[in-house]
Amino acid sequence: GDSVTQMEGPVTLSEEAFLTINCTYTATGYPSLFWYVQYPGEGLQLLLKATKADDKGSNKGFEATYRKETTSFHLEKGSVQVSDSAVYFCAPTSGNTPLVFGKGTRLSVIA
Amino acid sequence: NAGVMQNPRHLVRRRGQEARLRCSPMKGHSHVYWYRQLPEEGLKFMVYLQKENIIDESGMPKERFSAEFPKEGPSILRIQQVVRGDSAAYFCASSPPSGRDGSDTQYFGPGTRLTVL
Numbered sequence: 001g002d003s004v005t006q007m008e009g010p011v012t013l014s015e016e017a018f019l020t021i022n023c024t025y026t027a028t029g030y031p032s033l034f035w036y037v038q039y040p041g042e043g044l045q046l047l048l049k050a051t052k053a054d055d056k057g058s059n060k061g062f063e064a065t066y067r068k069e070t071t072s073f074h075l076e077k078g079s080v081q082v083s084d085s086a087v088y089f090c091a092p093t094s095g096n097t098p099l100v101f102g103k104g105t106r107l108s109v110i111a
Numbered sequence: 112n113a114g115v116m117q118n119p120r121h122l123v124r125r126r127g128q129e130a131r132l133r134c135s136p137m138k139g140h141s142h143v144y145w146y147r148q149l150p151e152e153g154l155k156f157m158v159y160l161q162k163e164n165i166i167d168e169s170g171m172p173k174e175r176f177s178a179e180f181p182k183e184g185p186s187i188l189r190i191q192q193v194v195r196g197d198s199a200a201y202f203c204a205s206s207p208p209s210g211r212d213g214s215d216t217q218y219f220g221p222g223t224r225l226t227v228l
Binding site for chain 2: 032034036042043044045046049051089093094095096097098099100101102103104
């Protein structure tokens with residue numbers, strides 16, 4: 001079955017620092033890849049997605065590129081803000097199949 | 112377009128009672144998924160439903176848990192005779208029908224936080 005490996009958190013950064021959260025996956029076929037973000041006490045919000053190799057998903061300054069050759073979908077942001085503090089989840093899925101989540105990566109941004 | 116709605120947002124039950132969690136998918140979505148999140152953990156898939164059908168319940172405990180998505184009304188996740196270990200956040204997600212643009216994308220509700228005393 002599908003699986004995902006994310007870098008262990010927590011990640012603590014100063015405001016305006018560069019962010020990378022690594023994500024690698026295993027999946028049959030050609031999954032779509034997603035990043036979700038969870039703010040404290042809330043549900044998951046879709047952050048960005050990519051549906052095929054070399055696609056780049058982007059939203060709110062975050063980016064991730066679908067790398068089929070390395071089965072990776074690393075999340076990056078050039079300059080983080082305190083408001084970006086949350087837990088980030090990477091997940092592959094194929095069609096309408098259930099999402100497979102790792103434990104997530106907690107990001108804390110300090111002013 | 113309203114998002115995925117879940118109620119109640121918080122639910123407290125005593126051991127042995129029943130818990131009923133409701134999920135109304137986004138308008139036009141015909142697929143519903145339930146996930147459970149234990150503290151400091153990721154989300155674990157429980158069950159996937161379409162209208163009046165259970166498609167995949169491989170993540171659901173065999174006993175005490177059941178789910179339905181009737182022709183009319185919300186999807187219901189039912190937990191009978193709750194135990195302390197059922198305390199968790201339960202999230203519902205929905206997606207458009209197969210073949211429609213964006214059918215691979217799931218949108219999540221705010222969750223129901225169940226506490227079993």
